[in-house]
Amino acid sequence: MSHTLTVSGVALEIEERGSGRPLLFLHPGEGLQANRPWIDALARTHRVIAPNHPGFGGSALPDWFGTVDDIAYLYLDLIEQLKLEKTLLVGACFGGWIAAEMAVRSTAALSGLVLAAPLGIKIGGHLDRDIADMHSLARAAFMAKAWADPGKGEIDYSSLSDAELSGIARGRESLALFGWKPYMHNPRLRRWLHRIDVPTALIWGDSDGIVSPTYGEGWQREIPGATLTTIDNAGHYPHWEQPDAFAASVAAFANTI
Amino acid sequence: MRTWYFSEMAYHPAWKEGIERGSLRVNFPNQAVDPVEAGKLLNRYLDEFRLCDEVGIDIMVNEHHSTATCMTVSVPMALAVIARETKKSRLLTLGNPIANRPDPVRVAEEMAWLDCLSGGRLEMGLVKGAPYEIAPANSNPARLMRRYWEAHDLILKALSTHDGPFSWEGEYYHYRNVNIWPRPIQQPHPPVWMTGMSVETGTLAAERGHVVGTLLSGGLAKPMYDAYRKRARELGWEAKPDRFAYAAIIGVGHTREEGYRRADQIADYVRTAPLVYEGFTNPPGYNSLGANVAILKHGARANRIVTDRNGEQINHRTATVEQFMDTETVFAGTPDDVFNQLKAFNARMGGVGHLLFFGQGGHLSHQDAMSNISLFGKEVAPRLLELGVPEVAAAE
Numbered sequence: 001m002s003h004t005l006t007v008s009g010v011a012l013e014i015e016e017r018g019s020g021r022p023l024l025f026l027h028p029g030e031g032l033q034a035n036r037p038w039i040d041a042l043a044r045t046h047r048v049i050a051p052n053h054p055g056f057g058g059s060a061l062p063d064w065f066g067t068v069d070d071i072a073y074l075y076l077d078l079i080e081q082l083k084l085e086k087t088l089l090v091g092a093c094f095g096g097w098i099a100a101e102m103a104v105r106s107t108a109a110l111s112g113l114v115l116a117a118p119l120g121i122k123i124g125g126h127l128d129r130d131i132a133d134m135h136s137l138a139r140a141a142f143m144a145k146a147w148a149d150p151g152k153g154e155i156d157y158s159s160l161s162d163a164e165l166s167g168i169a170r171g172r173e174s175l176a177l178f179g180w181k182p183y184m185h186n187p188r189l190r191r192w193l194h195r196i197d198v199p200t201a202l203i204w205g206d207s208d209g210i211v212s213p214t215y216g217e218g219w220q221r222e223i224p225g226a227t228l229t230t231i232d233n234a235g236h237y238p239h240w241e242q243p244d245a246f247a248a249s250v251a252a253f254a255n256t257i
Numbered sequence: 258m259r260t261w262y263f264s265e266m267a268y269h270p271a272w273k274e275g276i277e278r279g280s281l282r283v284n285f286p287n288q289a290v291d292p293v294e295a296g297k298l299l300n301r302y303l304d305e306f307r308l309c310d311e312v313g314i315d316i317m318v319n320e321h322h323s324t325a326t327c328m329t330v331s332v333p334m335a336l337a338v339i340a341r342e343t344k345k346s347r348l349l350t351l352g353n354p355i356a357n358r359p360d361p362v363r364v365a366e367e368m369a370w371l372d373c374l375s376g377g378r379l380e381m382g383l384v385k386g387a388p389y390e391i392a393p394a395n396s397n398p399a400r401l402m403r404r405y406w407e408a409h410d411l412i413l414k415a416l417s418t419h420d421g422p423f424s425w426e427g428e429y430y431h432y433r434n435v436n437i438w439p440r441p442i443q444q445p446h447p448p449v450w451m452t453g454m455s456v457e458t459g460t461l462a463a464e465r466g467h468v469v470g471t472l473l474s475g476g477l478a479k480p481m482y483d484a485y486r487k488r489a490r491e492l493g494w495e496a497k498p499d500r501f502a503y504a505a506i507i508g509v510g511h512t513r514e515e516g517y518r519r520a521d522q523i524a525d526y527v528r529t530a531p532l533v534y535e536g537f538t539n540p541p542g543y544n545s546l547g548a549n550v551a552i553l554k555h556g557a558r559a560n561r562i563v564t565d566r567n568g569e570q571i572n573h574r575t576a577t578v579e580q581f582m583d584t585e586t587v588f589a590g591t592p593d594d595v596f597n598q599l600k601a602f603n604a605r606m607g608g609v610g611h612l613l614f615f616g617q618g619g620h621l622s623h624q625d626a627m628s629n630i631s632l633f634g635k636e637v638a639p640r641l642l643e644l645g646v647p648e649v650a651a652a653e
Contacts (some may be wrong), residue, residue, distance in 0.1 A: 015625075066400070136392060138535035157553045169549035172541035177399035 002034070003202040004058070007032070007078045010065065013058035015050040018043025021254070023088045024079065026095030026206050027049040027158040028237055029119075029134075029175040029184075030146075032057055032214075038239040042245035046088065047078060047090040051078065053098070055174025057167040068120075068186065072101035086111040088254055092112045092239055093210070094119055094175060094184070114250055115219065117208050117236050119179070121190040123218035130218075131184045132210045135176070139213065145209030147235040193222035200226040202252040204243065205234030227253075258498070258603060258641040261349055262309045262614045262630060263317035265327035265526070266302040266335075268295055269619030272529050275325050280534040282324040283392045290327065292396035300319055303338055305617055305626050310343035312634025317349040317613055319382075322393035326530040326619075332361035333367035340375040348375055351429070351450055351470060351502075353411065356405040357394035362435055364408070369441040377442035382450035382470070383409050389533045391540040399542035404429045411435075417445035421486040450502065463496060470502030470613060476584070479606055486607070498608035498645060506581070506615045519621060519629050520589035521578045526618030527566045527576055527586070563598025563639060592636035599637075603644050612641060 015034040023046035025039070032052050042048045042141050053071060055061030058204045065074075075098065079087060089110050091099030096118020124130050134142055143150040157165060179185075200223045204216045213230060220228045231238040231245050239246040275281035309316050312327040318335045321327035329335050332350040340348060348371070353364055368580035372491045385405055407427045413421070414435075421436035441447055448631040450468040451458065457539050459481035469485055471478045489496035506527065508520025539552065571580050581587035588598045603609055614633060617626045 135540065136536045141536070160553075162550060165553045166546060166552045169541075169546055169553060172549070173399050173546070176397060176541040180397040180399065181395055 002058070005073070005078075005081070007035075007081055010062060011060040011075055012054070012074075012078070013052045013143055015039065015048075015052075017048050018045075019047050020242065021046055021086065021088065022082075022084045023048050023090055023172045023250075024075070024084065025054070026075070026089070026091035026098050027053065028093030028095055029171075030093070031171045033240065036240050036243070038243040038246065040073055041243040042090075042239075042250060045249065045251045048083075049082070051075070052167075053095075053171075053174065055177065058173035059137040061170070061174055061177075066177055068098060068101055068131070071098050072105060076106055076109075078232040084109055086255075088112050088114065088250075090114040090116070090250060091118060091232050093236060094179065097179075097184070097186070097189075100189060100193065100196070101186070102247065103198070104160075104189070104195045107196065107198045110198045112253065113196060114203060115200065115252060116203040116238055116246070117205060117211050117216070117256070118219065119211060120186060121193070121219065121222070122182070122185050123190070123215060127235040128212065130215050133183065134210060135180075145235070146237065147244055148205065148207035148241060149235075152241055153235075153237070190218075190222055193219070194224060196223050199253075199257045201249075202226055203238055203249055204228065204230050205236060205238040206230050206232050207234060208236045208251050210236040258599065258610060258614050258634065258644045260314040260612050260638040260641060261317040261347075261502075262306070262314050262616055262633075263319065263351075263504075264302055264615070264617035264626075265319065265321065265530075265619075266299060266329045267526060267617075267619030268298065268325045268328050269525075270294060271325040272525075272619070275597050276529065276532060280319060280532060280537075281326050281529060282321075282389050282533040283532050283537045285323075295328060301546045301623050302617065303335075303342070305480040305623070305630060306339050307342045308627055308630050309634065310346045310559060312628075312631055312638075312640050313345070314614070315347040315349065316343065317351050319351055320354065321387070322390060324389075324530075326526065333371055336371050336379075337374065340371060340378070343375075343378075345378075346598075347378045347380055349380040349450065350382045351452060352384035354386030354390055354394070355383050355408040356401050357386050357390055357396040358408065361408040362415055362432055362437065365412045366437045368447060369414070369416060369437055369439055372441035372443055372447050373439045377447075379441070379443065380450060380468075381447040382452065382517045383412065384452045385491075388540055388543045389537045391543060392537045397542075398540035401542060413446050413449070414615040416447070417440055443645055456480050456484040460488045463488035463492065466494075466500070467501060468500050468502055468611065470504065470611065472613070474586070478585075478609075482606055484608070498603075498610035500623075501606070501609045502611035502613055503602075503606070504610050504613035504615055505585065506587045506589075506618065507595060507629070508578075508587070508632060509592055509595050509629055509637060511591070511632070513594060516590040516594065517578050520581075520587050521626055522621045522625070523615065523618035524576075524578060524587060525579055525620045526615075527581070528576070529619075531573055587635045592632060595633070596637050596640050599641060600644060608645065 024087040052059040089099050096122030147153040204213045220226045236239040275285050312380045318332050320329045421433035425432045451462045451469045454477045463485040486496045506523045508516045510516035588595050616629045
C-alpha cells in the first residue's frame with residue numbers, strides 16, 4: 001500500500017488509502033505508524049496521502065536536506081506533482097509545524113488546514129517552556145506525558161523487523177536534525193500565521209503533556225477564524241489514541257468547508 | 258610508550274548524593290557543590306599535575322560539563338595554568354569537544370596561544386565528546402560528525418594559514434576574516450589527536466595521520482588500531498605505535514596491596530561517572546543507526562560494550578579491581594607488576610605508543626595521588642619508553 005515517489009530529487013515513501021477529496025497527512029515526530037487504525041478511519045471519507053518525512057521510515061534524506069523549510073517546500077512540490085486541488089492539509093505534532101510552514105507560504109491548493117497539537121511556534125518568554133523537552137526525558141516519562149493512556153502507545157520493538165526498527169531510529173535522528181535548536185519551533189513563524197487564509201481547525205487532546213491546550217489557544221489567536229476542539233481521553237497524538245473521534249472531528253470540519 | 262598523566266578533577270564530595278538521585282550529570286543541581294571546597298580541590302589537582310613535570314611524564318587534560326565527575330570545564334583554561342607551572346612536559350588536550358563548540362576559530366586561537374605560552378609543547382586533541390555532553394552544550398546530535406569535520410578542517414586551516422585573512426562559508430560555520438594572532442610555534446599546527454571506539458574512527462584517523470586514542474574500553478582498542486594500520490598501509494605508509502594511545506586506570510604502590518588499593522579508589526570514578534539520567538544517555542544521531550537498532554531490540558545494555566579478555570561483559574558499576582584488570586582498563590600492583598602488565602598489553606595491541614595514565618579518580622587522597630604519580634614516573638615510565646613495536650607484531 002505504500003509506494004515511492006521522487007519529488008524534487010527526494011525519494012518519499014508514501015502511504016495512500018481511500019478515495020474522494022485529497023487529504024495530505026503529515027505525521028508526528030514519532031513517525032507515521034501506518035499500521036494503526038487512524039489512517040483507515042480518515043480514509044473512510046478522504047483519499048489519504050501520507051508521506052514519511054525525509055529521513056523517517058523508508059524516505060530518503062539527501063545530504064543537502066536539513067530544515068523544516070526544506071520539508072515545507074518539498075510538500076508544496078508534492079502537491080503540485082500530484083496535481084492535488086482543494087486539499088485538506090492535516091498535520092500532527094511535528095507534522096503540524098510543517099503544515100503551518102506550508103500554509104504561510106501558499107494556500108493555493110488547500111481547502112482547509114487541520115493542526116493536531118502542532119509544535120512550531122514560540123508564545124511564552126525566555127524561561128517558559130511551551131513545548132516539553134521530549135529529548136531530556138526517559139522513555140517512560142515521555143510516554144506518560146504524551147499519552148492519556150501510555151499503555152496504548154507502547155510498541156513491542158522485539159516484534160518489528162530490522163527495516164522497521166531502522167525506520168524508527170532514522171526518524172528519531174531526523175527529528176533531532178530538524179527540530180533540536182531552537183527546540184521544535186521556528187521563532188519567526190508566529191508572526192506569519194496571519195497569512196493563513198483557509199479555514200483552520202486546531203485539535204487538541206485533553207491530556208496532552210507535550211503542548212498544552214493553552215498553547216493551542218496561542219495558535220488560535222494568531223490564525224484568523226481558527227477553531228479549537230478538544231478530544232477527550234487523548235494525549236499528544238489524538239489521531240492514534242482516539243482515531244474514531246479524531247476522524248469524526250476532521251470529517252465534521254471538512255463538511256463545513 | 259610515553260606516559261601522559263590525567264585527572265578529571267572530580268568533585269567527589271557530591272557523588273554520594275548524585276548516586277542517590279540517580280544522576281551525576283546534567284540534571285544534578287549544582288547546589289550540591291560547595292564552591293570553596295571546589296577551589297581547594299582544583300588547587301590540589303593542579304599541584305598533582307605539576308608533579309608530573311618534576312618526575313618526567315607528560316600531561317593530558319580533558320573537559321566535561323554540568324557534572325560532579327569532572328570540574329575541568331575548559332581544556333585551554335586548565336592548560337594555561339599548567340603550562341605556566343611546568344617546563345618539560347608535553348601538554349595534551351584530549352580533548353576539545355569541537356562539535357559542541359559554536360566558534361572553531363576561537364578554538365584555534367586558544368590552541369595557538371597555548372602553544373606559544375608553553376614553548377611549543379601543545380598536542381591538540383579534537384574530539385566528538387560523550388553523549389551526555391550534548392545536553393549541556395545543546396548541540397544538535399544529528400549530523401554531529403559532519404559538523405565535527407567541518408570544525409576540524411577550519412581549525413587546522415586557521416592554525417596553518419599565515420597570509421590571511423581567509424574566508425569560510427561552510428555548512429555550519431561562517432567567517433569573512435580569519436587571521437588568528439598569535440600563530441602556533443609548531444607548524445603547520447600542533448600534533449592532532451582523536452578519540453574513538455570504532456573501526457570507522459580508526460580508518461578516518463589513518464586517512465589524516467592523526468594519533469587515535471581510546472578511553473577505558475578494553476577490547477575495542479585492538480580492532481580500531483588494526484583498522485588504522487590497515488588503512489595506513491593502503492595509503493602507502495606504516496603506522497608506528499606513536500599513532501596509538503590507550504587510557505587506563507593505574508594504581509602503583511610500594512607493595513602490590515598498596516597498588517591495588519590505589520587502583521580500587523581511582524576505579525570508583527568509573528563505577529560512578531557513567532551514572533546519568535536515561536534521557537541524556539543516547540541523544541538521537543549520536544550513536545550509529547546500527548547501534549540504535551540494537552538498543553531498540555535489546556535495550557540499552559546492548560550498547561554496553563566493555564568486555565573482558567574472554568568476551569564477557571562486565572558491569573562498570575560494581576566491578577572489582579581484578580575484573581577491571583581483566584578488561585585491561587586497570588593496571589595495578591608494584592612498579593614491576595604494572596610494567597609487566599603493560600608490556601604484555603603492548604604486545605597484544607601490536608604496539609601502543611601512548612599510555613594515558615588515569616591516576617586520580619577523586620577518592621584517592623592527595624598523598625596517595627602524589628605517590629602514585631611519583632612511583633610511576635620514576636620506576637615505570639622510563640622502562641615503558643623502551644617498549645616499541647612488539648616482536649610478534651613486527652614479525653607479521
